[in-house]
Amino acid sequence: MKYHVPHASVVGQWNTGGNIFLLTLSCPEIAAEARPGQFAHLRCGNTLDPLLRRPLSIFQAEAQKGLLSFCYQVVGKGTQLLSKLQAGAQVDVMGPLGRGFDTEISGKRIGLVGGGMGIAPLVFLGRMLARHNQVQGFWGARTKELLPPLADQFPSGDSGVEVACGFPYLVATEDGSAGRQGLVTGLLEEWLEQEPFDRLYACGPRPMLAAVHRLAQARGIPLQVSLEAVMACGVGACLGCTCEKGPGDGGAGAEGTGNPVHRVRHQDAPNSHAAAETSAGSLAAEKRLKVCQDGPVFWAEEVRWDGE
Amino acid sequence: MENKVDLTVELGGLKLKNPVMTASGTFAFGEAYEDFFSPAELGALVVKGVTLEPRQGNPGPRLVETPAGLLNAIGLENPGVEEVIRTYLPPLSRYDVPVIVNIAGNTYAEYGEVAARLSKCPVVKALEVNISCPNVKEGGMAFGSHPDTAAEVIRVVKASTGLPVIAKLSPNVTDIVEMAQAVEEAGADALSLINTLLGMAIDIKQKRPALANVTGGLSGPAVKPIALRMVWQVARKVKIPLVGMGGILTGEDALEFIMAGATAVAIGTGQFVNPRCCVDVITGIKKYCEEKGVKNIGELRGVAWRNADS
Numbered sequence A: 001m002k003y004h005v006p007h008a009s010v011v012g013q014w015n016t017g018g019n020i021f022l023l024t025l026s027c028p029e030i031a032a033e034a035r036p037g038q039f040a041h042l043r044c045g046n047t048l049d050p051l052l053r054r055p056l057s058i059f060q061a062e063a064q065k066g067l068l069s070f071c072y073q074v075v076g077k078g079t080q081l082l083s084k085l086q087a088g089a090q091v092d093v094m095g096p097l098g099r100g101f102d103t104e105i106s107g108k109r110i111g112l113v114g115g116g117m118g119i120a121p122l123v124f125l126g127r128m129l130a131r132h133n134q135v136q137g138f139w140g141a142r143t144k145e146l147l148p149p150l151a152d153q154f155p156s157g158d159s160g161v162e163v164a165c166g167f168p169y170l171v172a173t174e175d176g177s178a179g180r181q182g183l184v185t186g187l188l189e190e191w192l193e194q195e196p197f198d199r200l201y202a203c204g205p206r207p208m209l210a211a212v213h214r215l216a217q218a219r220g221i222p223l224q225v226s227l228e229a230v231m232a233c234g235v236g237a238c239l240g241c242t243c244e245k246g247p248g249d250g251g252a253g254a255e256g257t258g259n260p261v262h263r264v265r266h267q268d269a270p271n272s273h274a275a276a277e278t279s280a281g282s283l284a285a286e287k288r289l290k291v292c293q294d295g296p297v298f299w300a301e302e303v304r305w306d307g308e
Numbered sequence B: 001m002e003n004k005v006d007l008t009v010e011l012g013g014l015k016l017k018n019p020v021m022t023a024s025g026t027f028a029f030g031e032a033y034e035d036f037f038s039p040a041e042l043g044a045l046v047v048k049g050v051t052l053e054p055r056q057g058n059p060g061p062r063l064v065e066t067p068a069g070l071l072n073a074i075g076l077e078n079p080g081v082e083e084v085i086r087t088y089l090p091p092l093s094r095y096d097v098p099v100i101v102n103i104a105g106n107t108y109a110e111y112g113e114v115a116a117r118l119s120k121c122p123v124v125k126a127l128e129v130n131i132s133c134p135n136v137k138e139g140g141m142a143f144g145s146h147p148d149t150a151a152e153v154i155r156v157v158k159a160s161t162g163l164p165v166i167a168k169l170s171p172n173v174t175d176i177v178e179m180a181q182a183v184e185e186a187g188a189d190a191l192s193l194i195n196t197l198l199g200m201a202i203d204i205k206q207k208r209p210a211l212a213n214v215t216g217g218l219s220g221p222a223v224k225p226i227a228l229r230m231v232w233q234v235a236r237k238v239k240i241p242l243v244g245m246g247g248i249l250t251g252e253d254a255l256e257f258i259m260a261g262a263t264a265v266a267i268g269t270g271q272f273v274n275p276r277c278c279v280d281v282i283t284g285i286k287k288y289c290e291e292k293g294v295k296n297i298g299e300l301r302g303v304a305w306r307n308a309d310s
Helices: A028-033 A077-083 A116-129 A184-194 A206-219 A260-268 A273-277 A281-286 B081-088 B090-094 B108-119 B147-160 B176-185 B221-235 B251-260 B269-273 B277-292 B303-309
Strands: A003-017 A020-026 A039-042 A054-062 A067-073 A090-097 A109-115 A134-141 A169-173 A199-203 A223-226 A242-244 A288-290 A297-299 B009-011 B014-016 B020-022 B045-050 B063-066 B069-072 B099-103 B124-130 B165-168 B190-193 B197-200 B215-219 B242-245 B264-267
Touching (some): A028 A054, A028 A090, A054 A090, A109 A206, A134 A184, A199 A206, B020 B277, B069 B269, B081 B090, B081 B108, B108 B147, B215 B221, B221 B303, B242 B251, B251 B277
Parallel strands (some): A109 A134, A199 A223, B020 B045, B020 B264, B124 B165, B165 B190, B242 B264
Antiparallel strands (some): A003 A020, A020 A067, A223 A297, A242 A288, B069 B215
């Protein structure tokens, strides 16, 4: 069930450094049903500019307390306005929207790979999965200030939401200001040389997702990715956010009729012979995925990567 | 004060319980907003544009927000008429609401074929003919930017169906009245106006057009004054009823269109802003009527014209 809560109250907002904010709302309806990887669609004020809502991935949902929090970076007019909201203000929210991560897994070794704001939904996911699995996080950002609040740097008292990863993680920053200097995918690759994972989850910039996909595919590790897209409706109505479908459905790809164009594209890509072999053919490839409704979380094979 | 307001309107032979419809392409096939309100509350449900063959639509980015507006270049992505008839339309019979299907084509014959196939589908109560999509090379604005081709599309569709035919006009023309009269003459039972206005945005960081399609259609409150002006201009030049649309967010916005001469209104981009926009507009219209002692919504139709004359 999706809810429209026109007057959710702001419990608190905290600038975690740089232009990253943590916004906590009292919103029991959405908090009770929100799953890791889902998002909410927020209006940024009552005026006509900005007109559209902003999709924000859910950073934490506490059903008992009815609290819902978002970790976001100020990138434009809408998020700028959101960042000004103070405790007691009201905000118009829709949610929970989209398909979240698959959490039906236990007793497995799980790797979470997050880049920048992409870390936020993975913290939510990891806390849940860590109850029944062995979870390892890999967090990356350009610089320290662009990392969302993590356990060891986060005063939980003033936000109303307790945030602690509850599982180990490694950090990489491109400028070396926190953790290892370099890309998060470097950390992952080194880890994979020592120890495998049964499943990977990734959220972050597209090049990072593509790199994680290549690493996972080469080792046959199932991977779920969360995609980002510009959205208008957020509920599958406008088709503004659709993307091309990949060859698979997340499980075993069906042997298809084989659209030659589709095959050639896959053969151009490194490490993609498996994908080419399991192409579901032109019919399936013609359908597009709605990031807002079919996703934002997809199995990597559901997404078309081409040469990425 | 107890005051029962009659909101029913008649649109080209269709009886609607209230004048509020969805705008094609903003409501998918009726299910997207089901958690927020039932389509049964609407005057009519206008579903996504349908073509003979499936269409992938345009590459992304397909959307750009502009001040009080939205530019889109979806490119008529749809599963094709057969799949729509097989999968998407049958579930709509569970709502007590007239379903209107928007249609588009690359050729006159395609418009006729899509119309003929949809006419056999009992859930479909009218067709809205898209001769105004700015985002595809053929089938859209190419037909809708000249009165002769627009009229020919309507003639072909009329010859292929017994359903009421609503012509959706493009604002991207020199003379909207000439277009309206041409399609009326060709047999259109009603007019929808307006489709989106051709526009563009440039991403100055990337130094390139913000939409992959370069240009897109502008909708939202930014276009409302233009849409209203076009409804106003056409209202007294044709006899067939008008569906007014363009930037309606509230009951007050809808009332402006009705007072300019529209029989019904459609909500598009407003739904993206407020998922209950359609019902809020219905409530707003009803409240106004109750407060002003209006017993029948028809009393307000074109009232601004009459007052401007006097």
